[in-house]
Amino acid sequence: MATTTLVKGARSTRSTIALKMLMAVSGIIFILFVLLHMYGNLKAFAGHDAYNTYAEHLRTIGEPMLPHAGLLWVIRVVLVVALVVHVYAAVTLWQRAGKARTVKYQVKKNAASSFSSRFMRWGGLTLLLFIVWHLLEFTVPKVNVAGGATNDPYNLLVDSFDVWWLTLIYLVAMVTLGLHLHHGVWSASQTLGLTNNAKARRNAKTLGWIVAVVIAGGFSLVPLFVLFGVITK
């Protein structure tokens, strides 16, 4: 791919950095979504009725200005677009990185990079698989691994996390999400040019820790409390 001539007609939008910016912005959309999602999940601590009413409210929000489940569909479309953009940019950059060094080192040490930063690509793939399973289980078509009904959101939740291995899958997914966020938050800040000095860099890395712990921890509470019998039907 090496060239000996200078590029003619260069455009800022056709660069690896533009791809990184798409990744950063779509990633921020995901963070905002999972924060809302986590808030909804924590309603499980308020009991059966509060949880199910919240689920129903998500569909009636904005009525009569919006049709039934209108806002939910807007959010779904935005998330699908963000997912396509995020994965497209990641795959393109991953392939580019592979072509940038076709002869590997015999010995290569990692001097400074965090585990989370090196796990971004495989972690991202793990999350993609998890999202597919998660949607199959709780959105379409809905699967109750305990064999019960699927038409009551709260009961489906409790039935599911009473199964130890399903809780384990979710906990592994949350560790993966935490790692992804730990590097992703800092990396997005850097890509958007917000870390132009040492202090801002430290703050962005701290924010990465906070977002990772709050989101991964917050999501893990409900499955754990169901498994330990605190949240029951």
Next chain:
Amino acid sequence: MRLTLKIWRQPNAESAGAMHTYEIDGVSEDMSFLEMLDVLNEDLIAKDEDPVAFDSDCREGICGMCGLMINGQAHGPEVTTTCQLHMRSFKDGDEIVIEPWRADAFPVMKDLVVDRGAFDRIIQAGGFISVNTGSAPEAHSVPVPRDDAMRAFNVATCIGCGACVAACPNGSASLFMGAKITHLGELPQGQPERDNRVVGMVAQHDAEGFGGCTNIGECTAACPKEIPLDVISRLNWDLHAAMRHGH
């Protein structure tokens, strides 16, 4: 001290290379790493073998010519250039693996020598300011805030050795570009061409086949001049500004 060296040998750019093992004795801990290789080469020449080709020039840590991957670390275990690395950083009996910078944009020419012309072309694509030569303007006519001057000076210490590319798992030259963008962009003289500079340099970087940055920080850890990661943020910021300005 006595050392085992495993060195990448490749006769020219077209042929395949392989690791070769050499034993070397009588190495003093006061020798620089390149002097140790000089000793090996004298030995090879005496045995009528082809000496190991490697780059070096000033041997003072300021020119950016030398650069070897030593035991998986660009410029070896210390934060310095290969020429300023001394054998006291190693122990008697150590095995040392020596490889060239690995990046498809830096093709190996022979043994440990790589062609870093890609960096020159990135500079040609925008890493400069246009001024009339001949009469030097009065230095005080363009005031520069002290902090800006210090930052520009600190990142201008980048010697373009390529260790950032060598250490980066993506083979990205973002730290190098960021250093140049920040150095010129912090100063008043760098403003008129700021948008064209970043767009031109980034396009050239991508066309040379360097990878994208994932902000993991291996580059800055390998940099002998300790260029900080925030220059990459500055690079991204400038590209974003150029985008807004329609470049």
